[in-house]
Amino acid sequence: MSDTTDRITLIRERLAALEPVKLDILDDSHLHAGHEGSKNGAGHYRVHIVAPCFAGLSAVARHRLVYHHLQDLIPYPIHALALDAQAPK
Numbered sequence: 001m002s003d004t005t006d007r008i009t010l011i012r013e014r015l016a017a018l019e020p021v022k023l024d025i026l027d028d029s030h031l032h033a034g035h036e037g038s039k040n041g042a043g044h045y046r047v048h049i050v051a052p053c054f055a056g057l058s059a060v061a062r063h064r065l066v067y068h069h070l071q072d073l074i075p076y077p078i079h080a081l082a083l084d085a086q087a088p089k
Contacts, residue, residue, distance in 0.1 A: 003041075003043075003077075004027045004029070004043070007027070007043055007045075007077050007078070008025045008027060008045075010073065010077075011025050011045065011047065011070065011073070011078070012025060014069045014070055014073070015047070015049060015066065015069055015070070017069055018049065018051045018053055018054075018065065018066070018069065019051055019052065019053065020049045020050060020051040021050050021051065021052070021088055022048070022049065022050040023047070023048070023049050023050075024046075024047070024048040024049075025045060025046070025047050026045065026046040026047075027043055027044070027045055028044045028045065028046050028082070029043040029044045029045075031044065041076070041077070042075060042076045042077055042078060042079030043077055043078060043079060043080075044079055044080040044081075044082075045078060045080070045081050045082070046081075046082040046083075046084075047066070047081060047082070047083050047084070047085075048084045048086075049066065049083075049084070049085050049086070050085075050086045050087070050088055051085070051087070051088075052087065052088055053065070054085055054086060054087040055087040055088075056087070057087070059085070062085035062086075062087075063083055063085060065085075066081075066083055066085055067081075
């Protein structure tokens with residue numbers, strides 16, 4: 001497996017605890033080549049997650065919940081995370 005695949009798998013495994021009904025993870029690191037944070041090999045990721053546990057939570061609370069599950073991966077191997085966290089409609 002490549003570093004990208006390994007990191008996406010790691011993110012997916014951590015976020016599985018939130019029991020998402022949808023989880024899309026994209027590696028946008030190539031868009032940030034040369035960026036200060038990516039010089040050490042850390043990546044930039046975009047996550048779209050839909051989970052029932054987000055129902056009734058504010059956007060900030062949803063983001064905090066996601067970051068809680070990824071906290072040991074930040075700032076390495078995750079340098080930046082673009083996050084869209086929603087409850088099912």
